[in-house]
Amino acid sequence: MIRILTVIGARPQIIKAAALSRAIRNHFKRDINEVILHTGQHYDRNMSQVFIEEMAIPEPDYNLEVGSGIHGVQTGKMIMGIEEVLLREKPDYLVLYGDTNSTLAGAVAGSKLHVPVVHIEAGLRSFNKKMPEEINRIACDHSSTLLFSPTMTGYHNLVREGFDPTLKPPFSIDRPGIYHCGDVMYDNSLYFASIARERSNILEKLGLVKNEFILGTIHRDNNTDIPERLNSIFKAIMEITEIFMGPVVLPLHPRTFKVLKKGLSNKLYSDVVNNSKIRIIDPVSFLDIIILEKNAKLIMTDSGGVQKEAYFFKKPGIILRSETEWKEIVDAGAGIVADATTSKIIDAFMELVEKDNIEYPEIFGDGHASEFILKKIIENYV
Ligand code: UD1
Ligand code: UDP
Numbered sequence: 001m002i003r004i005l006t007v008i009g010a011r012p013q014i015i016k017a018a019a020l021s022r023a024i025r026n027h028f029k030r031d032i033n034e035v036i037l038h039t040g041q042h043y044d045r046n047m048s049q050v051f052i053e054e055m056a057i058p059e060p061d062y063n064l065e066v067g068s069g070i071h072g073v074q075t076g077k078m079i080m081g082i083e084e085v086l087l088r089e090k091p092d093y094l095v096l097y098g099d100t101n102s103t104l105a106g107a108v109a110g111s112k113l114h115v116p117v118v119h120i121e122a123g124l125r126s127f128n129k130k131m132p133e134e135i136n137r138i139a140c141d142h143s144s145t146l147l148f149s150p151t152m153t154g155y156h157n158l159v160r161e162g163f164d165p166t167l168k169p170p171f172s173i174d175r176p177g178i179y180h181c182g183d184v185m186y187d188n189s190l191y192f193a194s195i196a197r198e199r200s201n202i203l204e205k206l207g208l209v210k211n212e213f214i215l216g217t218i219h220r221d222n223n224t225d226i227p228e229r230l231n232s233i234f235k236a237i238m239e240i241t242e243i244f245m246g247p248v249v250l251p252l253h254p255r256t257f258k259v260l261k262k263g264l265s266n267k268l269y270s271d272v273v274n275n276s277k278i279r280i281i282d283p284v285s286f287l288d289i290i291i292l293e294k295n296a297k298l299i300m301t302d303s304g305g306v307q308k309e310a311y312f313f314k315k316p317g318i319i320l321r322s323e324t325e326w327k328e329i330v331d332a333g334a335g336i337v338a339d340a341t342t343s344k345i346i347d348a349f350m351e352l353v354e355k356d357n358i359e360y361p362e363i364f365g366d367g368h369a370s371e372f373i374l375k376k377i378i379e380n381y382v
Pocket of ligand 1: 220
């Protein structure tokens with residue numbers, strides 16, 4: 001029996017972990033035993049526990065309850081906690097997702113204790129090292145033994161950084177193995193789409209009609225913490241409400257909620273909160289966001305996950321960042337990088353809202369990335 005320790009912490013990691021846990025339960029329970037460690041990076045019910053319950057993720061065996069803090073404090077506490085659990089559990093592999101501080105902490109603790117690190121969502125690069133996530137990704141990839149990239153762009157980035165695609169198992173940190181495997185988030189979106197249709201009543205609850213609203217999410221640190229950017233984005237949203245008939249629904253990350261009043265100018269803040277077409281709501285569950293994504297006319301976001309889900313559900317996306325790791329979406333013409341520039345956001349909106357001939361080629365795999373990853377872990381186990 002192979003013992004893996006999975007680290008989760010931030011919302012998207014909890015969501016991604018659901019796919020692998022489900023595949024273990026359904027196909028590999030005789031081969032793999034999973035222990036789950038939650039760092040506690042995200043802790044509000046609607047940022048964490050709601051996903052564990054709704055997506056049938058096993059309750060974490062450990063919760064470090066690290067909470068929020070500046071990078072060093074938060075990451076440091078996580079490294080200490082993960083190290084302690086690794087020493088106790090002695091897993092065969094440490095499974096890490098994405099690019100958050102929980103990922104970085106796992107990579108440091110695991111590699112120093114010589115526990116082979118499995119990085120899911122490897123190889124993605126924004127080529128913007130001012131993003132904390134870019135540092136976390138690079139550090140994690142270069143501490144890993146098995147690297148699973150969701151896209152060919154990610155795979156090629158790894159090759160360009162010196163990973164050797166011709167190596168064969170058994171892999172190690174000095175002879176790492178790289179794979180292109182598709183996206184575990186796509187596995188989840190396919191699996192939960194019909195469940196969401198049955199169980200979510202978010203459209204009725206918010207009085208929304210298919211294709212007659214826009215969905216938006218904003219949480220990137222440089223959008224929330226740089227007032228010019230935050231103002232510019234909300235100015236664009238205000239203008240879009242003048243052009244578009246329906247509402248703009250914004251399930252806001254707590255980070256964004258907390259800065260809205262202070263970050264926006266007094267006038268814009270008052271205009272935004274008094275605009276009946278701008279519907280600022282708390283973060284919603286995964287089943288609810290799927291329904292919102294599937295039914296929106298268009299999606300504007302700075303989230304990595306929401307950019308992809310927009311694509312999965314064949315919705316055009318305005319990317320509220322200066323670049324994206326999900327280059328294929330832009331290449332397909334399904335997403336426009338508009339940064340936080342009011343005019344670019346409006347132009348992107350005008351272009352995408354009219355466009356009815358976008359093609360969405362299958363670039364995120366076949367919905368079985370999780371099984372592929374687990375098979376490769378088993379193959380590599382000696
Ligand atoms: C983190 C990740 C980011 C990811 C995002 C997903 C890092 C460096 N960033 O950003 O890559 O896209 O998660 O959502 O790891 N807060 C709450 N309640 C919570 C969680 C957070 O109120 O349950 C507030 C706190 O004020 C906190 C702030 O949000 O200080 C930021 O949280 P943090 O986990 O540090 O970073 P995120 O912006 O969530
Ligand atoms: N998400 C959610 N409810 C929300 C907003 C987002 O369930 O109110 C989901 C979304 O569908 C996606 C994931 O959270 O699967 C993305 O996480 P987030 O935007 O926090 O982080 P990122 O992907 O940018 O790291």
